[in-house]
Amino acid sequence: MAPVLAWDGVTAVVPATKKAPAKTILSSATGVVRAGAGGGLCAVLGPSGSGKTTLLTILAGHEPPASGRLTLDGAPYDARTAARVGFVPQVDQLFSTLTVLETLEFAQEMRNGATQAKQLCHDVLAQVGLERVADQRVGDPASLRRRGLSGGERKRLSVALELVHRPPALVLDEPTSGLDSAAALSLCSCLKKLAADQVVVASLHQPSAAAFRQFDVLTLLGAGGTTLYFGPRDGALAHFEKAGLAVPPYTNPAEHYLDFAAHQKLASLDPLAKDVAADARALCAAAAKAPAARGGGEAGAPAAARRSLLTQFSLLLGRARAHNARNPAFLHAMMGRTLTLALVVASLYCNVDASQKGAQDRLGAMYFILTCQVMASSGSIRTFIAERDIVGHEVRGGLYDLRAYYVARSLAESLVQLGFALLFGVLCYGAIGLAPTAAQLAVFLATLSLVTLGAESWVVMIGAAMPDDRSAGVVSPVGLSLFLASGGFFVNTNSVPALFRLLNHANLFVYGFGALAVNEFSGLALHCDASELVGPPPLPPPQRAIARLVGVRWPDPRCPVERGEQVLATMALDGLTPAQNLAALGAIIVAYRLLGFLALRRRFRPRGW
Numbered sequence: 001m002a003p004v005l006a007w008d009g010v011t012a013v014v015p016a017t018k019k020a021p022a023k024t025i026l027s028s029a030t031g032v033v034r035a036g037a038g039g040g041l042c043a044v045l046g047p048s049g050s051g052k053t054t055l056l057t058i059l060a061g062h063e064p065p066a067s068g069r070l071t072l073d074g075a076p077y078d079a080r081t082a083a084r085v086g087f088v089p090q091v092d093q094l095f096s097t098l099t100v101l102e103t104l105e106f107a108q109e110m111r112n113g114a115t116q117a118k119q120l121c122h123d124v125l126a127q128v129g130l131e132r133v134a135d136q137r138v139g140d141p142a143s144l145r146r147r148g149l150s151g152g153e154r155k156r157l158s159v160a161l162e163l164v165h166r167p168p169a170l171v172l173d174e175p176t177s178g179l180d181s182a183a184a185l186s187l188c189s190c191l192k193k194l195a196a197d198q199v200v201v202a203s204l205h206q207p208s209a210a211a212f213r214q215f216d217v218l219t220l221l222g223a224g225g226t227t228l229y230f231g232p233r234d235g236a237l238a239h240f241e242k243a244g245l246a247v248p249p250y251t252n253p254a255e256h257y258l259d260f261a262a263h264q265k266l267a268s269l270d271p272l273a274k275d276v277a278a279d280a281r282a283l284c285a286a287a288a289k290a291p292a293a294r295g296g297g298e299a300g301a302p303a304a305a306r307r308s309l310l311t312q313f314s315l316l317l318g319r320a321r322a323h324n325a326r327n328p329a330f331l332h333a334m335m336g337r338t339l340t341l342a343l344v345v346a347s348l349y350c351n352v353d354a355s356q357k358g359a360q361d362r363l364g365a366m367y368f369i370l371t372c373q374v375m376a377s378s379g380s381i382r383t384f385i386a387e388r389d390i391v392g393h394e395v396r397g398g399l400y401d402l403r404a405y406y407v408a409r410s411l412a413e414s415l416v417q418l419g420f421a422l423l424f425g426v427l428c429y430g431a432i433g434l435a436p437t438a439a440q441l442a443v444f445l446a447t448l449s450l451v452t453l454g455a456e457s458w459v460v461m462i463g464a465a466m467p468d469d470r471s472a473g474v475v476s477p478v479g480l481s482l483f484l485a486s487g488g489f490f491v492n493t494n495s496v497p498a499l500f501r502l503l504n505h506a507n508l509f510v511y512g513f514g515a516l517a518v519n520e521f522s523g524l525a526l527h528c529d530a531s532e533l534v535g536p537p538p539l540p541p542p543q544r545a546i547a548r549l550v551g552v553r554w555p556d557p558r559c560p561v562e563r564g565e566q567v568l569a570t571m572a573l574d575g576l577t578p579a580q581n582l583a584a585l586g587a588i589i590v591a592y593r594l595l596g597f598l599a600l601r602r603r604f605r606p607r608g609w
Contacts, residue, residue, distance in 0.1 A: 001073070002034055002035040002036045002040075003034070003035045003072070003073055003168035003169060003198055003199050004032065004033070004034045004035070004071075004072070004073055004074070004199070005032070005033050005059065005070075005071075005072055005085075005168075005169045005199040005201065006031070006032040006033075006070070006071045007029060007030060007031055007032075007055075007058070007059060007068065007069070007070045007071075008030050008068060008069045008070075009028045009029075009030060009067060009068040009069065010026060010028070010029040010030070010055065010058060010065045010067075010068035010069075010070065011024065011026055011027055011028055011029070011065055011066045011067045011068055011225075012024070012025050012026035012051065012054045012055075012058065012063075012065055012066055012225070013025070013066040024224060024225060025049075025051045025054050025224075025225050026051035026054050026055055026058075026065075026221075026225035027051075027224055027225045027226050027227075028068070028226075028227065029051070029055055029068070029219075029221070029225065029227050030227060030230060031217075031219050031227075031230045033199045033200075033201060033217055034199070035168070035195060035196065035197055035198050035199045035200075036195075036196060037196050038216055039195075039216045039217060040195030040196060040197075040198065040199055040200060040216065041191055041192055041195035041200045041202075041214065041215050041216045041217065042199075042200065042201045042202070042215065042216070042217040042218070042219060043202060043203075043204050043207070043212065043215040043217070043218050043219070043233070043254075044056065044201060044202065044203040044204070044219045044221065045203075045204055045218065045219070045220050045221070045254060045257055045258060045261070046203075046220060046221030046222065046258070046261060047222075047223070047258055047261055047262035048262075049223065050221035050222060050223060050224075050225055050261070051221055051224075051225030052173075052174075052203040052221060053090075053173055053174075053203065054225070055203075055219075055221070055225075056087075056171050056172075056173050056201065056203055057173075058070070059085065059169075059171050059201060060082070060085050060086075060087035060171040061077060061079075061081070061082020061083065061085050061087075062082075062087065062396055064077075072084065072085065072168060072169060073168060083398045084167055084168055084169070085167055085168075085169045085170075085171060086162030086163070086165070086167035086169070086170040086171065086397075087162065087170075087171050087172075087173075087393075087396075087397060088155075088158045088159055088162055088170070088171070088172040088173065088175060089158075089173050089393055090173040090174045090175075090177060091389070092154045092155060092157075092158045093158070093389055093390040093393040093394070094138045094154060094157065094158065094390070095138060095319070095323055095387075095390065096137070096138050096139050096140040096143075096146060096148065097137060097138075097322065097323045097326035097327065098137065098138055098319070098322065098323070099134070099135050099136060099137050099138070100125070100130055100133055100134050100135070100136055100137075100138065100149070100153075100157055101118075101121060101122075101125070101134040101135060102322075103138060103157065103161065104121040104124060104125065104157075104160055104161065104164065105118065105121050106315060106319055107161050107164045107399065108120055108121050108164050109307075109315055110307060110312065110315055110399050110400055111164055111165045111307075111399065112164070112165065113307070120164075121164075122134070124160045124163050124164060125160060127160070127163065127193075127194070128156040128157075128159055128160045128163070128190055129156060129186070129190060130153060130156055130157060130160065133149060133153055136148065136149065137326075138154065138157065141154070150183065151178050151179050151180075151183060152179050152180075152183030152184075152186055152187055155175050155176075155179065155183075155187055156187060156190060158175075159172070159175070159187075159190070159191075159194075162397075163194070166198075167198065168198055168199065169198060169199040169200075169201070170194065170198055170199065170200045170201070171201050171202070172191070172200070172201070172202040172203070173202075173203055174202075174203050174204065174205050175187055175191075175202055176188065176204060176205070176207060176211060177205050181208045181210070181211070184207065184208060184211050185208065185210050185211050185214075188207075188211040188214040188215070189214055191214070192214045192215075195216070202215075204254065206254070206255065206258065207254050208252065209252040209253070209254070212233070212252065212253065212254040213233075215233050216232065216233060217230075217231070217232060217233060218230070218231065218232070218233045218236050218257075220236070220257050220261060221261070222261045223261075223262070228261055229257075236253070236257065237253065240257070240260075245260050307400075309401060309403065309404050312400040312401055312404035312405075312408075313404045313407055313408050314408075315400075316400065316404055316405050316408035316409065317408040317411060317412055320408055320409050320411075320412035320413070321412050321415075323412075324412060324413075324416055330379075331416070334376075334379075334416070334420050335420070337376060337420075338376075338420045338423055338424045338427075339427075341372050341376075341424065342424055342427035342428055342431065345365060345368065345369065345372075345427075345428045345431060345432065346427075346428070346431035346432075348365070348368075349361055349362075349364070349365040349368075349431070349432045350431055350432070350433075351431075351432070351433045352365065352432055352433055352434075354524060354525060354526050354527055355526065355527055355528060355529070356526060356528045356532055356559065356560060356561060358526070359521075359526055359561060359564075359567055362432070362434070362520055362521075363489065363517065363567070363571075364489075365428070365432050365434075366513065366516040366517065366520065367487070367489040367509075367513055369424075369425070369428050369448065370448075370451055370487075370508075370509060370512050370513060370516070371484060371509075372424070373421055373424065373448060373451055373452045373455065374451060374452075374455040374480060374483075374484075374508060374509070375455075375480070376417075376420075376452075376455075377417055377452055377455035377456040377458075377459060378455070378459050378476060378477070378480070380413050380417065380456045380459050380460060380463075381459035381460070381462065381463040381469070381472055381473065381476055382463075382469060383409070383413055384409070384460050384463045384464060384596075384600075385463045385468070385469045385472060386469075387409070388463075388464075388600075388603075391405055391600075391604070392603065392604045395604045396604060402597075402600060402601055402604060403597070406593075406596075406597050406600065410460070410593065413456065414453055414456060417452050417453070417456055418449055418452060418453070421448050421449055421452040422445055422448075422449065424448075425444060425445045425448040425449075426445070429441060429444055429445075434520055435519070435520050435524070440519050440520070443515065443519040443578050443582075444516060444519060444520075446582060447512055447515040447516050447519070447578070447581070447582060447585070448512075450512070450582060450585040450586060450589065451508050451512040451585065453589050454508040454512075454585055454588050454589050454592065455480070455508060457588075457589050457592035457593050457596065458476065458479070458480070458508070458592050459472075459476050460592070460593070460596045461592045461593070461595045461596035461599065462475055462476040462479070463476075463596075464596045464597075464599035464600045464603070465595075465596075465599040482500070482503065483503070483507045483508060483509050483510075484509055486500040486503065486504055486507065486509075486510075487504075487507055487508075487509025487510050487512075487513055488509065488510055488513045488514065488571065488572070488573060489509075489513060492571060492572050493510060493572045493573075494572045506588055506591070508585065508588060511576070511581040511582075511584040511585045511588070512581070512585060513573070514573050514575070514576055514581045515576075515578045515581035515582055515585070517567075517568060517571070517573045518568060518573060518574065518576070518577065518578050518581070519578045520564070521564030521565065521567050521568050522564060522565065522568070523564065524563070524564030525562070525563060525564075526559060526561050526562055526563065526564065526567075527559060528559035528560065528561075532559065532560065533557035533558060533559065534557065534558060534559070534560050536555060536557075537557075538556075538557065
């Protein structure tokens with residue numbers, strides 16, 4: 001049975017706000033498209049603001065209409081029915097570092113399993129004409145060094161990704177935008193072939209005459225989302241001629257339709273529009289009854305079952321690791337940063353001793369190391385933001401669960417950050433000459449690792465919550481700067497105002513610096529020079545003898561700070577043990593990660609049917 005997609009009386013409204021009243025952006029749109037030669041490829045035309053993208057978003061199942069009815073093979077839209085519709089957005093959502101075949105294999109394995117995955121992928125590539133570039137990386141059109149696929153090839157790859165799960169209906173939002181006329185015609189010819197077996201609905205922006213001729217059915221939307229025409233493409237010529245809007249000679253019909261839809265008063269079209277709407281509703285009613293008349297069919301068949309969370313996690317982790325490994329510039333920059341800052345630390349704090357000045361140097365070195373790691377982890381903010389649109393498209397399309405992606409991407413990024421954090425920690429520890437025992441080195445590295453993960457969790461949370469990378473880049477440093485200022489080095493934690501004391505419960509610097517300080521200064525004996533001694537001056541020998549005879553013990557001069565515990569008490573760093581500080585850091589990481597996940601889930605959550 002040929003798939004049938006129908007929509008009847010579909011209306012979309014932007015809700016009223018304090019500053020603006022409610023606005024109708026799509027009004028009683030009606031149509032029906034049946035797959036098959038000569039009728040399965042539908043073009044949606046209309047000027048800017050006519051509701052084309054809104055209609056396609058509703059047909060793709062990503063948003064419910066304010067009113068109206070949609071059916072796929074006679075089954076009313078619900079979450080399962082909508083999941084069977086493929087959707088290709090206007091902006092291609094592809095990973096630049098993967099090859100064409102790898103991109104398709106990932107989608108195939110995620111949806112259908114690995115059985116015959118490679119052969120099925122080659123079949124789909126042949127279907128869209130991409131066999132020649134199967135092993136070429138997708139690339140980034142904004143990068144001169146990694147251009148990769150052409151615009152038309154990228155668009156056909158986006159179509160291929162949706163064909164993997166063999167959807168009965170495929171919806172495309174302006175697939176020819178940004179393509180030259182030859183590439184646009186090639187893509188439309190490809191869609192024409194696909195329409196023999198599935199419904200294909202695509203919006204077009206100023207198509208060429210040759211590209212427009214590939215389509216079988218036309219939906220023309222006017223201002224306010226009204227439907228000016230729905231029916232066979234060739235029938236539009238006679239339809240608008242009745243209203244005195246015949247296509248002038250040597251004029252592209254699509255351009256003519258768009259021109260009068262955008263600029264002319266269309267009162268003359270109202271009677272014709274009513275007839276079109278009535279005809280379209282009759283077709284919708286027939287389409288809704290057809291499956292039942294034939295004994296059912298595939299109407300309402302559930303989408304393919306999702307892979308298990310563990311399988312999704314494994315596939316997503318593999319993709320994330322491949323993406324990281326194929327970004328050598330980032331890894332080289334991380335290595336350069338690590339070695340450069342380790343050299344700076346070695347230059348400033350090399351072989352500190354246990355003197356009074358050495359105590360200050362130890363504290364400064366540890367706080368500087370923490371600051372370097374926190375600021376270095378800020379690079380992760382771009383990772384999640386750069387992938388956010390791609391992930392949103394894949395999650396809304398039912399490719400995988402957001403939980404699997406979040407854990408896999410977090411782990412892949414954390415492994416990179418941890419590797420460089422441990423290298424930086426070992427180099428700095430040896431250069432400074434901190435506590436020599438293996439247990440203290442282990443605590444130092446564990447603290448540095450948790451602070452690194454905590455800082456990364458912070459920027460991921462901010463990146464997930466903020467609308468774009470610019471706002472995230474402003475908010476994240478402000479928060480980290482507040483943490484840095486009140487972390488216990490620049491100001492005693494007992495002296496900070498009440499608000500900062502509250503914020504310090506989630507402050508990485510407080511617990512990281514506390515763990516490092518207690519680990520380093522517990523049991524440390526400090527010495528001083530003669531010029532640093534404090535106490536009464538020494539007595540001359542005669543007076544010392546007299547004092548001894550009368551039983552008076554004259555105090556000897558002493559160092560201002562003799563034990564590391566005195567340093568900890570003075571700086572209010574002795575409240576928690578290293579283990580307690582590490583546990584607090586772990587709790588902060590979990591809290592930041594959870595908040596980041598909730599922010600992403602809120603962003604990607606579709607409105608329910």
